[in-house]
Amino acid sequence: MVPPAEFTSYYGRPIVKPSPWEIDIPAYMFAGGLAAGSSLLAAGADLTGRDALRRSGRLAALAGLSFSVVALVHDLGRPARFLNMLRVAKLTSPMSVGTWILSAYGPFAGVAAAAEVAAVLPARWRRGPVPLLMALGRPAGLVAAVTAPPVAAYTAVLLxxxxxxxxxxxxRELPFVFTASAAAAAGGLGMVTAPAAQAGPARRLALGGAIVEQLAEARMERSMGITAEPLHQGPAGRLMRAARVLTVGGALGSLVAGRSRVAAVISGVALVAGSACTRVGVFEAGQQSAKDPRYTVVPQRERLERGERVRYEADISRRR
Structure with missing residues (x-):
């Protein structure tokens, strides 16, 4: 019997170096997705006259965006490095494109949230630029909603x-997983922060996002081959299992959340936590795969075999 092959590398060093990123990066990805989904939900609420849902969505978008930028700058080490990335626009660099996406989305999300704060000011303070700021709330919120989907998706491209x-x-599927996860989290947060009478769109967004996330994740694992193993092992496996339980449980809870405030809060918190676990789980799985040479060597061999098979079949067809 031939023993199973042991995959090693020169001097025991990884073939692919694990990313130097820390927990700041998955936190940045989660908060950015939550902000993007909240902006989209707030814009829909604004157009349908759901003031409480609009207000909570805009403020949640600003909070998520602020946390996301702080986490990113902390990982970069110095705020100036973020500004330096705006010196060029390189379409082949997901980091460069992502920086410009955030820069386009952030000001409009900030103005929309500021308009909500201005609306609750006492009447005697509504002077000078305050009325103009309140008038800009709707157009800024709509522009933020248009630029929100790329904010939720580009971090998957970055990975x-x-x-x-x-x-x-x-x-192939990771952008769909991250975008759907962001929708589920934003819907869950809307269920928590908005009254049940206005939270119908949040419940539907949460349910739809959870369903698409589970379907996209299942397809992703099938297409990944052997590299899907880290998603089921170690810390990453525990996080992905927790994400699945929380997301499915929150989605089921959203079906009855309209009749129970307690169910709405519990389900919403579960959906937000499930989205966070998804980001951290995918991040940890990638770090784990970089440390094992098998996940680098086996896919390379499979691609070579597929290429040789395609060339062989093309040669046979020419001879015929």
Whole structure:
């Protein structure tokens, strides 16, 4: 019997270096997705006359965006590094494109949230630029909603564009997973912060996001081949299982949340926590895959075999 192959590398060093990113990056990805989903939900609430849902969505978008930027700057080390990335626009760089997406989305989300704060000021303070700020709330909120989907999706492209095996092999479905997860989290937060009478769109967004997330994740794992294994092992596996339980449980709870405030809060918190676990779980799975040479070597061999098979079949067809 031939023993199973052991995959090693020169001097025991990883073939692909694990990313130097820390927990700041998955926190930045989660908060940015939550902000984007909240802006989209707030714009819909604004157009349908749901004032409480609009207000909570805009303020949640600003809070999520602020936390996301702080986490990103903390990972970069110095705020100036974020500003330096705005010196160029490089379409082939997900980091450069993402910086410009955030820069386009952030001011409008901030103005929309500021308009909500201005609306609750005493009448004697509504002078000078305050009325103008209140008037800009709707157009700023709509522009923020238009630019929100790229904010939720580009972080998946940022991961998939690396050489880290479990991130790179998920490049087809990971943007759908992250975007749907952001929708589920934003809907869950809307269920928590808005009264039940106005939270119908939040419940539907949460349910739809949870369903799409689970379907996209299942398809992603099938397409990843051997590199999907880290999603089921170690800390990443525990986080992904927790994410699945929380997301499915929150989605089921959203079906009865309209009749019970307690169910709405519990389900909403579960959906937000499930989205956070998804981001951290995917991040940890990628780090784990980079440390094991098997997840680099086996996919390379499979691609070579597929290429040789395609060339062989093309040669046979020409001879015929």
């Amino acid at each position: 998939a564009d690396t050489a880290t095996p479990s991130w790179h092999e998920a490049y």
